[in-house]
Amino acid sequence: MLLISCPWCGERDEVEFHYGGESHIAYPDDPEAITDDAWGEFLFVRNNPSGEFRERWLHTHGCRRWFNLLRDTSTHEIVRSYRMGESADQSSGAERESD
Amino acid sequence: MASSAPSEPRMAPLSGWESRFVEASESGVVELGERPFLAHVNLRLDPSNLSARARVRETLGVELPLSPNTVSDGAGHAALWLAPDEWLLVGPTGSEGEIVGSLQGALAPYHHSVLDITANRTTLELVGSRAREVLATGCGLDLHPRVFGPGRCAQTLYAKTQLVVWQIDDVPTFRLLVRPSFAPYLAEFLCDAMLEW
Numbered sequence: 001m002l003l004i005s006c007p008w009c010g011e012r013d014e015v016e017f018h019y020g021g022e023s024h025i026a027y028p029d030d031p032e033a034i035t036d037d038a039w040g041e042f043l044f045v046r047n048n049p050s051g052e053f054r055e056r057w058l059h060t061h062g063c064r065r066w067f068n069l070l071r072d073t074s075t076h077e078i079v080r081s082y083r084m085g086e087s088a089d090q091s092s093g094a095e096r097e098s099d
Numbered sequence: 100m101a102s103s104a105p106s107e108p109r110m111a112p113l114s115g116w117e118s119r120f121v122e123a124s125e126s127g128v129v130e131l132g133e134r135p136f137l138a139h140v141n142l143r144l145d146p147s148n149l150s151a152r153a154r155v156r157e158t159l160g161v162e163l164p165l166s167p168n169t170v171s172d173g174a175g176h177a178a179l180w181l182a183p184d185e186w187l188l189v190g191p192t193g194s195e196g197e198i199v200g201s202l203q204g205a206l207a208p209y210h211h212s213v214l215d216i217t218a219n220r221t222t223l224e225l226v227g228s229r230a231r232e233v234l235a236t237g238c239g240l241d242l243h244p245r246v247f248g249p250g251r252c253a254q255t256l257y258a259k260t261q262l263v264v265w266q267i268d269d270v271p272t273f274r275l276l277v278r279p280s281f282a283p284y285l286a287e288f289l290c291d292a293m294l295e296w
Contacts, residue, residue: 008167008182008183009167009168009253010167010168011241012239012240012255013256015239015256016239016255016256061254061255061256061261062253062254062255063167063181063182063183063254064182065182065183
């Protein structure tokens with residue numbers, strides 16, 4: 001089981017959380033103006049890297065906040081968690097030493 | 100009918116469990132009991148609003164804690180941090196109407212939400228030198244005294260049941276706040292866990 005660091009509550013078991021897919025997908029400024037292809041891209045197309053991935057998680061059974069997690073999809077190493085509105089590069093997020 | 104006062108006394112979710120609790124408890128080691136009907140009020144407020152927080156302090160005599168998963172006490176009330184803008188206020192049995200009324204008056208100028216949720220959860224008290232071990236049987240939370248001590252609370256899972264765990268003293272005494280429909284299941288699980296000690 002993953003030990004996920006909620007930016008509010010600290011480290012908790014994975015079962016307390018729900019996964020919310022890739023983060024930092026911005027809603028189109030003017031959805032009426034973009035093509036169907038671009039809209040489909042926005043709705044359905046996500047990165048699937050082998051390596052570090054920025055994703056959203058919800059601390060369902062704790063503080064019920066959405067937050068971002070920088071996780072390595074091949075090693076499951078959790079590099080950093082950070083609150084909504086913060087960037088992954090800011091150091092204010094809860095940081096975890098890599099093993 | 101709806102406006103008349105209830106003619107029958109209210110029934111605790113775990114009424115009838117008293118003998119099971121006595122049977123499972125070992126005095127001084129670990130004891131379990133129910134503390135039903137404590138007043139529970141949910142408060143939502145912008146934490147950066149200093150004057151609104153001051154109003155709460157003046158009204159209830161308790162400071163709203165800002166650090167995650169902590170509890171502050173004052174004037175018979177406790178405020179548990181549930182989320183960055185959400186607290187659970189716990190008061191003596193029967194005081195929920197008074198808490199809601201006074202807060203609604205005090206917070207009227209501000210964007211807020213105050214809700215009586217007394218019936219939403221019942222409280223189990225797990226007390227004794229082995230209480231921590233009993234709790235650890237079904238809960239993944241780090242309960243080491245270095246991490247989780249008096250004045251700490253957490254929303255977590257115990258045996259897949261959503262709980263608010265709240266340590267009130269050094270004995271240690273844990274208050275477990277649980278939904279009434281889950282209470283018999285939780286009580287059953289805890290009584291079984293307590294067999295070991």
